[in-house]
Amino acid sequence: MRSRPVWSMALLLTLPAAFAESGTSESMVTKTLLDEVRQLRQDLQSVAATIQRVQIGMYRLQSASVQLDKAKVRLEQARSQCEQAQQQQKWAAGRIEEAETRQRDAANSDARQAAEASLKQEKSNLEMWTDRAQKCQVEQIESENQVRDGQARMAELSDQLDRFDKLLAAYLGK
Secondary structure: OOHHHHHHHHHHHHHHHHHHHHHHHHHHHHHHHHHHHHHHHHHHHHHHHHHHHHHHHHHHHHHHHHHHHHHHHHHHHHHHHHHHHHHHHHHHHHHHHHHHHHHHOOOOHHHHHHHHHHHHHHHHHHHHHHHHHHHHHHHHHHHHHHHHHHHHHHHHHHHHHHHHHHHHHHHHOO
C-alpha cells in the first residue's frame, strides 16, 4: 500500500513539468501560427492594393484608348479636308486659267467683262481654298501630335500593367 502514495506523489510531481513542456510547445506553435496569419494578412493587403492599382491602370488604359481613337478620327478628318481643299485648289486654278483664256480671247467688252467677273470669282475661290488648305494642314499637324502622344501614353500604361502583372505573378509564385 505504501507504493501507492509514492507513486501518486511521483505522478503529482511530474505532471506539472509535463504540462509546462506541453504549454511551452503549444505557445511556440501558437506564436508561429500567429506570425503566419500576420504574414498572410500583409500579403493579402499587398495583393489587394496591387489589384486596385491594376484596375486603376486598366481604367486609365481604356480612357487613353478612347482618347487615341478620337485623335485618330480627328486626324483622318483633317487629312480628308486637306485632300478636298487641295483638289478644290487645283480645280479653282484650272478655272482661273480658263477665265484668263476667255478674257484674252473675248471678242467684245461684254464677254471680256463676264470673263473678268468669272476670273475675279475664281481667284476669290482659290484664295478661300488656299486658306482652308493651310488651316487643315495645321489641324492635321496637331492631330498627328495628339495621335503620337496618345500612342506614347498607351505604351506607358501598357508597360505599367506589365509591371503589375509581373508583381502579381511573383506574389502568386508563378
